[in-house]
Amino acid sequence: MALKHFAAAALGAVLALGLFAAPVAAQAPLRIVITEGVIEPMPIALPRIQASPDAAVLAEEVRNVVISDLSGSGLFRIIDEAAYLSDGGSVDARPNLDNWRVINAEALGVSDAALDPDGRLAVRFQLWDVFQGGPLGDGIIVRAAPGDARRIGHKIADAIHLALTGEPGYFDSRLAFVAESGPKGDRTKRIAVMDYDGANVRYLTDGRALVLTPRFSPQGDRIVYISYATGEPKVVIQDVGSGASEVLGAFPAMSFAPRFSPDGSRVIMSLADGGNTDLYEMSLATRQLRRLTSGPGIETAPSYSPDGTQVVFESDAGGSQQLYVMSASGGPATRISFGEGRYGTPVWSPRGDLIAFTKILSGRFHVGVMRADGSNERLLTASFLDEAPTWSPNGRVLKFFRETPGPQGAPAVWRVDANGRNLRRVPTPGAASDPSWSPLLP
């Protein structure tokens, strides 16, 4: 089998991973359906990557990333290497699937790695359906500089996720967050960005100014956040790559709660004019502000629907903090939260089906989800303070922050599946809050 059977995928170039989603078999394909029920993780075999000597160390790093991604998702279980009866064999050859059937692997990932003449690492990968005996889609080739070896692993894990669930993964993505240090009463806060799994932490601000609530652009190339650099809260836009930043809007009001529109052309935010907080939308091209609400209540924490036509936000116009939906051009709003307690920080799922929120009830904070019309509310977490959910690019996982009480209390980032399973802490270098999940990287 020749290379032409592989869809080439170079980081930074256009990906051809879509080929992987092609129908794979006439019979029912091997597939995990992501549903609400407790599911048994699918057992997968991932033998070592067959690597040329100069690529061996990097290949091991790639494989470890794939294993960590897939097992961390809760959807897959990587069968221990000690159980394997053979190695993976050549990517270009049909593996002896009997060897994998007897250890109950449902899928087998075979791969090899070499250094290209230009020094880049090239990993070829092919997934097999062990019990039906056929390849799962075309193979892929992912190339990257050695320093980006982890991203090759994330790309392969995303391809496996897509092949076995029918949905894109979320592994080659980043998280922006606020890195916190210092005493609770005078916290130093910095905007930071890291890989979704905690690797490659980078700080975008230096801690001199109080900064809050970073949010990624839909392209993942910019963030908006709040900075107190001028002495009062102002929405700032910053380029993630170059670090160049700019206060958005030269108006006297305090501004906060920014979020990009799904097409990246606008930023919605709250302006506090005197004591009254309302929603405004700013065009990034013209910097023109458009007022969306005008009531005397607090209107804040806006989030667009994925098609950009609607906005979910929180308002205390009805007497307490509740969730409302209105047209993205303003106008009448419809309340969607009706349970006990207060509701805040609504975030529309990228799939469009659900809205995640923070709920404050009887002195406890919860992260929950409801349908966009407010029905089927489900609380996924509970603690002294759980707040600020952010969706994975595929709309299946939430990250949020959980803060512990008391003078030594500190926040940390956690993740939970949107169906409530697989609650885990996300590694960060220190205390961390206000997570924002990027889209899948190109």
Added chain:
Amino acid sequence: MTLSGRFAALAFAALLAACSQTQPEEAAPPTDASAGATLDPASVAFFQSRIGDKVFFATDSALLDASAQATLRAQAGWLIANPARSAVVEGHADERGTRDYNLALGARRASAVRNFLVGEGVPAGRLRSVTFGKERPESLCSNESCWSLNRRGVTVMADGPTS
């Protein structure tokens, strides 16, 4: 605020509490009050300790109760008597709300304080307001005794120490 300044403020706050009742029930215990005897009435330290630079709010409220109004009348009198001073009114919230909402709530509280001071005759141009939401708690425990102290409006002299 420095440590020594804070102690001084607590001492005067205790003094003041007896007559104006500007402090909530959880106010600081009495300490040595003699340290303030020589304070210049035009000083920021005097404003902070004798007048009282803070007012407190009920949960999720920006209403000024009677004791808060009494404190703010005294603040207004001082600001009118010291026309060279300008101030930033900070609005703060406790940790039992979400971040964006608490920024809006802090803005509402700061505005309530500022509007009251303006209503008492302080020129609006001398007063700015800013919200800190739940970002700068002054009392760090996680129960009502601290939360009631953190739901506050603080009148900070622009040329004075920040609180």
